[in-house]
Amino acid sequence: MNAPSSSAVSASVVQLPELARLEAFTVAGPARRFGREDKSEIPQLWSALVGVLPFEGQRPGWATYGVVWSADREEGTFAYMAGVEVEPGCALPKAFDKTRIPAATYVVFRITLDGSALHPQVKSAMATIWGELIPASGVTVADSPDFELYDGHFSPNQPGAVIDFYVPIEA
Numbered sequence: 576m577n578a579p580s581s582s583a584v585s586a587s588v589v590q591l592p593e594l595a596r597l598e599a600f601t602v603a604g605p606a607r608r609f610g611r612e613d614k615s616e617i618p619q620l621w622s623a624l625v626g627v628l629p630f631e632g633q634r635p636g637w638a639t640y641g642v643v644w645s646a647d648r649e650e651g652t653f654a655y656m657a658g659v660e661v662e663p664g665c666a667l668p669k670a671f672d673k674t675r676i677p678a679a680t681y682v683v684f685r686i687t688l689d690g691s692a693l694h695p696q697v698k699s700a701m702a703t704i705w706g707e708l709i710p711a712s713g714v715t716v717a718d719s720p721d722f723e724l725y726d727g728h729f730s731p732n733q734p735g736a737v738i739d740f741y742v743p744i745e746a
Contacts, residue, residue: 586686586687586688586689586696586697586699586700587686587687588684588685588686588687588700588703588704588708589684589685589687590682590683590684590685590708590712591682591683591684591685591739593683594680594681594682594683594744594746595680595681595683595741596678596679596680596681597676597678597679597681597741598678599675599676599677599678600660600675600676601660601661601662601663601673601674601675601676602640602642602656602658602659602660602661602673602674602676602722603632603633603656603658603659603661603665603667603671603672603673603674604620604623604624604639604640604656604657604658604659604671604672605620605623605624605656605657605658605670605671605672606620606642606654606655606656606657606658606672606674607620607654607655608645608652608653608654608655609652609653609654609655610650610651610652611651614655615694617641617655617657617694618693618694620655620656620657621639621657623657623670624639624657624658624659627668627671628659630667630668631665631666632661632662632665632666632667633659633660633661633662633665634659634660634661634662636660636727637726637727637728638659638660638724638725638726638727639657639658639659639724639725639729640656640657640658640659640660640722640723640724640725641655641656641657641722641723641725642655642656642658642674642676642720642721642722643655643720643721643722644674644719644720644721656672656674658671658673658674661673674720676719676720676722677719679717679719679743679744680743680744680746681741681742681743681744682709682712682714682741682742682744683739683740683741683742684700684704684708684739684740684742685737685738685739685740686700686737686738686739686740687735687736687737688731688733688734688735688736688737688738689734690732690733690734690735690736693731693732697723697738700738700740701740704740704742709742714742714744714745715744715745716742716743716744716745717743717744717745719743720743721740721741721742721743722740722741723738723739723740723741724738724739724740724741725738
C-alpha cells in the first residue's frame with residue numbers, strides 16, 4: 576500500500592447530525608489578522624502557543640482552538656487565534672490576546688485527516704464546508720466566531736486524526 580503523496584489532499588468532511596449548544600467561554604493565545612496573501616503563516620501562531628503551554632489560568636485539558644472572527648469575505652481577511660480555553664480574568668502570557676466565544680448553537684463539521692500535511696487538508700476541508708456543505712445545509716450562519724476544536728490527543732500527522740469545526744448558526 577502506498578502512502579499518500581504530499582500533494583494529495585484526502586481529508587474527509589462530514590456534517591455531524593446533531594447541532595451543538597455551547598455556553599460562553601474564553602479563549603486566549605496569539606492572534607492576528609490575515610489575508611489571502613499571508614494566511615499560510617497561521618502555523619506560526621500555533622508554534623507560539625505550544626511554546627508556552629501549559630500556563631496559569633489555562634483550563635484543564637489539552638484541547639486547543641483555532642478561532643476565526645471579523646471575517647471580511649470581500650477583502651478576504653479575517654482575525655485568527657490559536658488558543659486554549661482560559662479562566663476569565665486570568666493573566667495572559669506575553670503577546671497573547673483573548674476573545675470571548677458567546678453562547679451559541681453550532682452546526683459541527685468533522686474533518687478526518689489522512690496523515691499528510693495538515694495545512695493543505697484544512698484548506699481543502701474549509702473550501703468544501705463553506706462552498707458546499709453550509710449552502711446545502713439550509714442553516715443561517717450567525718455573526719459570531721467560528722472555531723476548529725482539536726482535542727487533547729490531536730496528532731496532525733496521524734491518519735484518522737479529527738478536527739471538529741464549529742460554525743455558529745441562528746437557531
